[in-house]
Amino acid sequence: MSKADEAGEAGEVLNxxxxxxxxxRVDHVYNRVKEDIxxxxxxxxxRFTESQVADxxxxxxxPVREALYRLEREGYVFVHFRNGWSVRPFDFVMFENLYxxxxxxxxxxxxxxxxGPDLARIEELKQxxxxxxxxHVSDSLRAAELDEAFHTTIVDAADNxxxxxxxxxxxxxxxxxxxxxxxxxxxxxxxxxxxxxxLQALLRRRADAACSLLKAHIEESRAEVRKIxxxxxxxxxxx
Amino acid sequence: MSKADEAGEAGEVLNxxxxxxxxxRVDHVYNRVKEDIxxxxxxxxxRFTESQVADxxxxxxxPVREALYRLEREGYVFVHFRNGWSVRPFDFVMFENLYxxxxxxxxxxxxxxxxGPDLARIEELKQxxxxxxxxHVSDSLRAAELDEAFHTTIVDAADNxxxxxxxxxxxxxxxxxxxxxxxxxxxxxxxxxxxxxxLQALLRRRADAACSLLKAHIEESRAEVRKIxxxxxxxxxxx
DNA sequence: GTAGACAAACATGTATGCAAGAGGATGGAG
DNA sequence: CTCCATCCTCTTGCATACATGTTTGTCTAC
Numbered sequence: 148m149s150k151a152d153e154a155g156e157a158g159e160v161l162n163x164x165x166x167x168x169x170x171x172r173v174d175h176v177y178n179r180v181k182e183d184i185x186x187x188x189x190x191x192x193x194r195f196t197e198s199q200v201a202d203x204x205x206x207x208x209x210p211v212r213e214a215l216y217r218l219e220r221e222g223y224v225f226v227h228f229r230n231g232w233s234v235r236p237f238d239f240v241m242f243e244n245l246y247x248x249x250x251x252x253x254x255x256x257x258x259x260x261x262x263g264p265d266l267a268r269i270e271e272l273k274q275x276x277x278x279x280x281x282x283h284v285s286d287s288l289r290a291a292e293l294d295e296a297f298h299t300t301i302v303d304a305a306d307n308x309x310x311x312x313x314x315x316x317x318x319x320x321x322x323x324x325x326x327x328x329x330x331x332x333x334x335x336x337x338x339x340x341x342x343x344x345x346l347q348a349l350l351r352r353r354a355d356a357a358c359s360l361l362k363a364h365i366e367e368s369r370a371e372v373r374k375i376x377x378x379x380x381x382x383x384x385x386x
Numbered sequence: 387m388s389k390a391d392e393a394g395e396a397g398e399v400l401n402x403x404x405x406x407x408x409x410x411r412v413d414h415v416y417n418r419v420k421e422d423i424x425x426x427x428x429x430x431x432x433r434f435t436e437s438q439v440a441d442x443x444x445x446x447x448x449p450v451r452e453a454l455y456r457l458e459r460e461g462y463v464f465v466h467f468r469n470g471w472s473v474r475p476f477d478f479v480m481f482e483n484l485y486x487x488x489x490x491x492x493x494x495x496x497x498x499x500x501x502g503p504d505l506a507r508i509e510e511l512k513q514x515x516x517x518x519x520x521x522h523v524s525d526s527l528r529a530a531e532l533d534e535a536f537h538t539t540i541v542d543a544a545d546n547x548x549x550x551x552x553x554x555x556x557x558x559x560x561x562x563x564x565x566x567x568x569x570x571x572x573x574x575x576x577x578x579x580x581x582x583x584x585l586q587a588l589l590r591r592r593a594d595a596a597c598s599l600l601k602a603h604i605e606e607s608r609a610e611v612r613k614i615x616x617x618x619x620x621x622x623x624x625x
Numbered sequence: 626g627t628a629g630a631c632a633a634a635c636a637t638g639t640a641t642g643c644a645a646g647a648g649g650a651t652g653g654a655g
Numbered sequence: 656c657t658c659c660a661t662c663c664t665c666t667t668g669c670a671t672a673c674a675t676g677t678t679t680g681t682c683t684a685c
Contacts, residue, residue: 172669196636207670209448212637213455220459229637229676244548251494251549309483310490313552411639435666446640451667468646468667629684636677643670651662 172206176214179204184223184234185323187383191236222320237380239373245321246369252314253298253365254358256305261354268304269349272297276342283339290335291326297342301349324376325368334371341367411445415453418443423462423473424562426622430475461559476619478612484560485608491553492537492604493597495544500593507543508588511536515581522578529574530565536581540588563615564607573610580606 180200183189201211215232218224225233260269275293284290295318302314341364348357419439422428440450454471457463464472499508514532523529534557541553580603587596 198636208637209669209671213452216452216456217459220456226637227677229635230678231636241548244546247546248548248552251490255490255494307483307486309480309556310487313487317548437666447667448639448641465667466647468665469648470666627685629682631682632680634677634679637675639672639674641670641672643668645666645668647664647666649662649664651660653658653660655656655658 172210173213173217176200176204176206176211177217180214180218181223185326187379189234190383191234191380194231194233196231221316237376239376242321242324242373243369245317246365249298249314249317249321250362250365252310252317253302253361256302256307256310256314257349257357257361258354259305259307260301260349261352261357263306265304266350266352268300269346272300272342272346273350276339276346280336280339283336287335288326290338294338294342295322295325321372324372334368337367338364411449412452412456415439415443415445415450416456419453419457420462424565426618428473429622430473430619433470433472435470460555476615481560481563481612482608484556485604488537488553488556488560489601489604491549491556492541492600495541495546495549495553496588496596496600497593498544498546499540499588500591500596502545504543505589505591507539508585511539511585512589515578515585519575519578522575526574527565529577533577533581534561534564560611563611573607576606577603 180189189195197208197211197215200215201208204211215224215226219226223235225235227233260266276297284293299311299315299318302311305311341360345357345360345364348360419428428434436447436450436454439454440447443450454463454465458465462474464474466472499505515536523532538550538553538557541550544550580599584596584599584603587599
């Protein structure tokens with residue numbers, strides 16, 4: 148997250164704690180490696196060692212190991228017993244399954260929200276999604292954030308932190324391909340339309356309608372993402 | 387050769403590897419601490435240090451740290467910055483939420499199985515659950531395992547490893563209170579009846595009926611477990 | 626040229642040493 | 656007695672040293 152501190156002092160011999168305000172070294176390594184995976188600096192299937200990461204990030208192997216085991220638990224890398232690490236290969240079946248899980252969670256949330264008494268947290272979404280086309284966000288990265296926020300807000304409104312946590316993990320894991328969709332900008336306008344329809348169904352407490360729309364929305368997004376991912380991955384392999 | 391010779395000749399008892407056949411020390415520590423939590427040798431809210439665990443299990447702090455951070459990610463313990471560790475306090479709201487999440491996942495699995503073409507993996511359940519009362523398992527721990535297997539098998543039959551993994555995590559996290567239910571033996575017979583009914587609905591592909599039965603089954607189990615847990619926890623606190 | 630033995634390089638797993646910070650104990654001032 | 660500053664202990668965070676096992680390249684026998 149903090150790219151500034153890498154350019155700092157270089158040459159202390161012994162321990163250089165100096166951590167100060169920044170987060171722990173483990174967090175730093177975790178974020179950096181994750182970014183490397185998401186930005187395709189580490190390609191699916193690539194092998195690497197703890198020492199390589201430690202040298203590059205100027206820390207010892209100890210925090211590197213903790214960060215890598217965390218990433219392993221989250222499904223981003225594999226550890227090979229006494230034989231290095233590797234980035235988890237792209238597994239489209241896994242992404243299909245994650246999309247299905249996501250749909251299950253969001254559908255459950257929609258039904259719970261429609262049955263529940265409080266639409267207050269849903270009302271806030273109107274300010275973003277029920278507006279004229281002219282006011283749509285043009286920055287595609289910002290649009291991707293808004294898209295995630297839409298789905299996350301619905302799940303949060305269902306008022307179950309455990310479901311929200313799992314949903315967050317799923318969203319995070321498919322972000323590696325979702326971001327490609329939005330950086331291309333293909334589906335930004337469609338997303339606005341579909342979200343608006345879902346929102347209207349939600350506000351009218353039409354659970355069945357909202358679920359059907361949600362399902363179609365996620366299915367289309369998934370199909371689009373898959374196409375783009377294959378294309379992008381080939382490009383990354385060639386360079 | 388050089389380093390080994392020097393260390394050996396000096397005769398100090400430095401490292402004592404001796405790991406032999408057993409798994410890694412991290413796994414060992416992980417399992418032991420988790421058992422301590424599940425068996426209430428470590429009570430919710432108890433504080434402890436890495437050194438205490440390391441001394442007791444005769445290992446160094448390094449594998450202890452990795453095991454504890456793993457338990458922390460899984461939600462069993464808290465780490466207090468430079469100030470020790472503690473067992474996560476009992477949070478009944480969290481358990482309610484986990485039961486709800488579990489119901490969402492299992493319901494989705496039931497619907498997918500009913501819609502799908504393959505009931506083969508469900509058929510196997512008949513051998514356990516559609517038998518006369520006389521043949522029911524009397525060992526309560528074994529009964530608890532069978533109960534978990536019933537639910538897990540249904541989710542597995544839905545053929546989505548990501549959903550299965552999350553479901554597994556949820557089952558594991560609520561096992562700490564579920565086991566109390568079965569060791570008391572209160573609900574063993576009821577469980578047989580309810581599972582048999584759910585199974586029959588499943589085999590007839592009556593998704594709605596199966597889901598209602600499943601919901602009632604889980605709700606009853608949850609309510610019973612909650613009562614017993616409070617009671618048991620008070621007993622553990624007094625001793 | 627090929628197969629097998631063997632050793633060196635290298636990877637992770639584990640133990641240990643050191644530094645910084647959190648929190649309680651202590652002691653003096655009011 | 657109470658309050659506050661200070662110190663000291665204890666605990667984690669990180670770096671480093673060492674042990675063990677895997678891979679790989681080479682040398683030799685055939």
